[in-house]
Amino acid sequence: MFYLASKSPRRQELLKQIAEQFELVSADINEVAFKDEVAEKFVLRMAIEKAQAGLKNVVTINPSDWVLGSDTIVVNNNNILGKPKDFEDCLQMLSGLSNKKHQVMTAIAVINADTVLSEVVVTDVVFRAITDVEIKDYWQSGEPQDKAGSYGIQGLAGKFVKRIEGSYSSVVGLPLYETEQLLLTAKAQSKKLTLEGAK
Template sequence: MSTTLILASQSPRRKELLEQLGYHFTCLPADIDESVLAQENPEQYVSRLAIEKARVIAKQYDESVVVLGSDTSVVFGTHILGKPASLDECIAILSMLSGQTHQVITAVAVVKGERTEVFVVRTEVDFKVLTEQEISRYWHTGEPQDKAGAYGIQGVAGQFVKQIRGSYSAVVGLPLYETSQLLSLFGVHSSITKD
């Protein structure tokens, strides 16, 4: 009997990455409060959100269903950088990242019944120096609006990235190696790892 897998996300990027691994799954977005709690560090924040997303969906099903939740934050110093709501916010965020190294922290959680496992992947990203004109033109592509840290590495903003240390797919939104390892702990295998 095959296990039902649900991705607790409406992110097209996470969906593509999970499909790339050869999993069969359904997508259901989890509606949760994504506010940062007082005294919460970035790893605690993304871990809590990934777990909450998976649990909200898992509660709607019986214990045979496996739910995968994930959350990604862009972090500069102690700042968790959210999605920009305006051009001014986009300029403020990307000016902060310009010519600097920042971290992208992605948590992946899997929930099945009462069992929950979570892990965190941290990737360092080096940005080139950006002009305000480049940032403004980038905003008008429409790409940064729904992206944590105001950029998507897999899109136009890939040209801003000098190098990364860590998982590229985690920066996009779902670390491939760690996700497949975690799902296998729950008996969920992709079409290529099945016996």
């Protein structure tokens, strides 16, 4: 069996494109960076910890069962941008991203009882200039409130994006190519274990 340790409907929809069957499992963790923890290490740690928490919540786990954990962060000038606390926070974040390039990092971790397969995908996103009025209107739409960096590229904020350099699906929340490659590796390892056990 294959499990997704995520409540995100965006990740669930993306995963359906590459995985025929999977079940959801809860994975609540403390999503706070360590002091001086660099962004790439933080997002990878979050993905692994989500997968590990999900694995603990699987009632009956078999050696061939795998859990996928994923985390996405927005990084501007090496600063990690979380979800906005209020409108002022959103205004500060999006003003800082206006007319600039920033990075969106998504980490994926596919684990079982013995193995951790993981990768971090970094995509550059370039915003056009955004006015304070546009940011206020966007905030009032309700979309930014639960989004890292105060925006969702797949929604109304798509009009702010001049271009991206990298994986679009990664910016949405799950890099499809890289995730499929990890799942294929996991499947091959499970098949190998099954064959060895049958000897």
